Amino acid sequence: MGLSDKVEVPPPIRFVLNWGRKYSLWVFNFGLACCAIEFIATSMAEHDFIRMGVIPFAHGPRQADLMVVSGTLTDKMAPAVKRLYEQMPEPKYVISFGSCANCGGPYWDSYSVAKGVDQIIPVDVYVPGCPPRPEALLQGIIKLQTKIQNESLKQRYTAEPLTVEAG
């Protein structure tokens, strides 16, 4: 990335860079269950998250900036999610959409369901609900964009822990 990962860029430049990044989120839908239907609904004309700069759909994880894990993550699926997350280029973000992806949801005691996607990959925004309405995903996207707008590029590219300032 060059200079921006070595020094803190001045706030006006940081603002412009982050502004550009937050409105160009190629999204990769990891649809695992019924929540994926709500995600699709959010992408269609009624809710239309492309108006917020979330672009459906990245052709694969290597072209994506944002992964939305929507649905029940089983232990058998978990290695695939981790692998596809690792294929995404930095900077990358994850939204955990729905109760199952957040914590296992109604399947918390199952023999086959992971207790949330954050057990295997870092999650930026959690959207609660079973399933959440499309509006909830829009809210989650706005939260994520607030986070992107306020983040430090230096920290982002040196893989230090992210800090979120109040937006």
Place this chain on the structure above:
Amino acid sequence: MTPEEISQRLTAELGDDVTSTESSYGVATVTVSAARYADAARFAKTTRGLDFTFFDFLTAVDEGEQGYGIVTHLYSPIHKHHLQLRTVVPNDAPTVPTMTGVFRGANWHERETWEMFGVVFDGHPNLVKLLLPDEFEGHPLRKEFLLMSREVKPWPGAKEPGE
């Protein structure tokens, strides 16, 4: 055919290997000995008048002390009648002959029943895990299988499931 007639045909063929018959909601339930289980299915499939050519599903039921009940649901598209073919295998040696020689579609059903209940299908061509991860240990649909989440945290509802 009525459920009673279906039961009679199977009893006439298999004799003492039919341990009980009943009918509920228009479905004949015939319990046979484990050794003749696949034979009973073959008879039901190939006998004119029965013609149970459609294999719907095969699964098991953990009946505790009594062992594992194996249940196969067959249907005849010609006569539009149903048959539930059951057998019971003991807990310590749950083995039943495979039905894959009669219905090829039974293959995956038997693999799933094997991994979920630990019931061995004797003669199955490829008895390996179907749904569970390869490293999974145990048979999760057995009642004796412990759910670790439940061991750590009790069921939060007012009643236990099944209560």
